[in-house]
Amino acid sequence: MVSQVFTNSTIAALIQSNTYKDTLQNVVKYQPHLNIMEKYWAAWYSYMNNDILATGLMFFLLHEFTYFARCLPWFIIDQMPYFRRWKIQPTKIPSTKEQLYCLKSVLLSHFLVEAVPIWTFHPMCEKLGITVQVPFPNWKTMTFEIGLFFILEDMWHYWAHRLFHYGLFYKYIHKQHHRYAAPFGLSAEYAHPAETLSLGFGTVGMPILYVLYTGELHLFTLCVWIVLRLFQAVDSHSGYDFPWSLNKFLPFWAGAEHHDLHHHYFIGNYASSFRWWDYCLDTEAGPEAKLAREEKMKLKANKNAKKRV
Numbered sequence: 001m002v003s004q005v006f007t008n009s010t011i012a013a014l015i016q017s018n019t020y021k022d023t024l025q026n027v028v029k030y031q032p033h034l035n036i037m038e039k040y041w042a043a044w045y046s047y048m049n050n051d052i053l054a055t056g057l058m059f060f061l062l063h064e065f066t067y068f069a070r071c072l073p074w075f076i077i078d079q080m081p082y083f084r085r086w087k088i089q090p091t092k093i094p095s096t097k098e099q100l101y102c103l104k105s106v107l108l109s110h111f112l113v114e115a116v117p118i119w120t121f122h123p124m125c126e127k128l129g130i131t132v133q134v135p136f137p138n139w140k141t142m143t144f145e146i147g148l149f150f151i152l153e154d155m156w157h158y159w160a161h162r163l164f165h166y167g168l169f170y171k172y173i174h175k176q177h178h179r180y181a182a183p184f185g186l187s188a189e190y191a192h193p194a195e196t197l198s199l200g201f202g203t204v205g206m207p208i209l210y211v212l213y214t215g216e217l218h219l220f221t222l223c224v225w226i227v228l229r230l231f232q233a234v235d236s237h238s239g240y241d242f243p244w245s246l247n248k249f250l251p252f253w254a255g256a257e258h259h260d261l262h263h264h265y266f267i268g269n270y271a272s273s274f275r276w277w278d279y280c281l282d283t284e285a286g287p288e289a290k291l292a293r294e295e296k297m298k299l300k301a302n303k304n305a306k307k308r309v
């Protein structure tokens with residue numbers, strides 16, 4: 001199997017080598033116009049010389065590395081009393097034992113539930129027209145696509161998550177994720193396999209719908225999107241709201257403050273990245289939102305009573 005990373009087969013043959021280092025040197029020599037990221041990408045696919053394995057392994061490692069590397073600073077911060085002043089629920093510090101239990105569970109779920117779709121991912125990409133070739137699309141296209149994926153995923157997450165809070169869905173599936181009323185970074189992916197698959201559809205399924213509609217998407221764009229989405233998921237479970245958190249600069253960004261309230265009160269704040277769905281559909285969580293809702297209902301009742309008089 002020859003990698004599709006280069007359209008020109010003569011170049012592909014020139015670049016291929018037995019070690020990753022030599023392959024990278026060949027890319028630098030024969031494809032000097034590529035940027036640094038494109039060079040590493042092209043060398044990886046040429047060296048592997050098996051796109052199914054190259055994509056599968058890359059996605060699996062990307063997921064594991066990003067998730068646990070992003071969780072580690074939160075784990076360290078939890079051990080440092082200095083940071084308690086920014087903890088949303090300051091009396092609820094997860095114990096190391098709790099965090100280790102969660103780590104074991106998440107690792108098991110990654111290997112059992114997520115390993116299979118990862119290995120079948122490249123053949124699906126090929127069928128859909130998701131390309132691995134270099135050079136990458138320009139940054140404007142990538143920014144637009146990733147922005148759109150954030151909006152679409154948030155919409156999917158809002159409705160699917162809201163559904164998961166109904167009766168049997170909650171009892172048999174979503175309850176597992178709500179084990180922690182005060183979440184911490186590692187608990188982001190602590191969930192029932194059915195939840196991982198259905199909420200995960202927002203992350204992977206939305207780009208699939210996009211490529212079905214447009215016929216064009218690069219796998220690198222998908223990688224950047226997944227890394228950013230993992231950052232968003234882990235950070236929203238961190239339990240900390242800093243003066244420099246993103247929601248302080250972008251008021252429509254949900255952040256940890258938004259999702260922590262969901263875990264605390266078990267109701268409301270169903271969206272993942274943005275605040276607009278919960279705001280517009282009146283499903284915001286927490287005592288302040290409840291008070292505002294009651295105030296609104298009172299006003300409405302008064303208005304109706306006046307009308308009757």
Ligand SMILES: [Zn+2]
Nearest residue numbers: 161165174262
């Ligand atoms: Zn929930």
Ligand SMILES: [Zn+2]
Nearest residue numbers: 177183237259
């Ligand atoms: Zn959560």
